[in-house]
Amino acid sequence: MAQAYKIAVIEDEVKIARMIKDYLEKEGMTVVWAAEGRAGLELVRQQAPDLLILDLMLPDLSGLEVCRLLRREQNIPIIMLTARSQETDRVVGLEMGADDYIVKPFSLAELAARIRAVMRRAREQAGIPGATGKKSEPAILQRGELQVDGENCSVKRGGREIELTPTEFKILNLMARHPGRVFSRLQLLEACLGEAYSGYERSIDTHISNLRKKIEPDPANPIYIATVFGFGYKFLQH
Numbered sequence: 001m002a003q004a005y006k007i008a009v010i011e012d013e014v015k016i017a018r019m020i021k022d023y024l025e026k027e028g029m030t031v032v033w034a035a036e037g038r039a040g041l042e043l044v045r046q047q048a049p050d051l052l053i054l055d056l057m058l059p060d061l062s063g064l065e066v067c068r069l070l071r072r073e074q075n076i077p078i079i080m081l082t083a084r085s086q087e088t089d090r091v092v093g094l095e096m097g098a099d100d101y102i103v104k105p106f107s108l109a110e111l112a113a114r115i116r117a118v119m120r121r122a123r124e125q126a127g128i129p130g131a132t133g134k135k136s137e138p139a140i141l142q143r144g145e146l147q148v149d150g151e152n153c154s155v156k157r158g159g160r161e162i163e164l165t166p167t168e169f170k171i172l173n174l175m176a177r178h179p180g181r182v183f184s185r186l187q188l189l190e191a192c193l194g195e196a197y198s199g200y201e202r203s204i205d206t207h208i209s210n211l212r213k214k215i216e217p218d219p220a221n222p223i224y225i226a227t228v229f230g231f232g233y234k235f236l237q238h
């Protein structure tokens, strides 16, 4: 059954905004709309929608900026609308905390499906705060110089704390718990975002590269996370 979500749309192209609004309202959702970034921020603050559909190209603040500002304040699920040429922005957006993206031109049925998937994920995450996998696993892992604390979501190397983003931590925590096992990019995405879309498998490479810069003594010659060409990545035995 369709859920009566309240959706905010920030999109300056009136035609697209109207199309989205009409379709989602037929699906039983409520839609509020702003055509500019600043007005959109205010809209989200005042209306407290369940989810935000955010266009990246806006006349005043960019969508990325809106995403960054909102993430400081709240956890609202965000789906970005992007052009085919904006691949770098998509990756940046995902790193800034957007939950998903859809490329223009898109089908409205697909957008509605993405909304439901993102909402399902958000609910699941809200239902299991701090869940770190099976209870039988030790919370703190020691792998060489690396110490991964699944309970406090912190990582130390040689006793010194390393600052990771939540996504980087999830990737490392998962891989370090299964040394030697090869993970595909899709599996890592699935583990980090809850659901995988083959469209942005390569964004994992960015996360891995950033992770290596932080945890590897020599990122060019990794001793923790190895690339398995043609497959993905694995955490090396220590």
Ligand code: CA
Binding pocket: 011, 012, 013, 055, 056, 057, 058
């Ligand atoms: Ca636009």
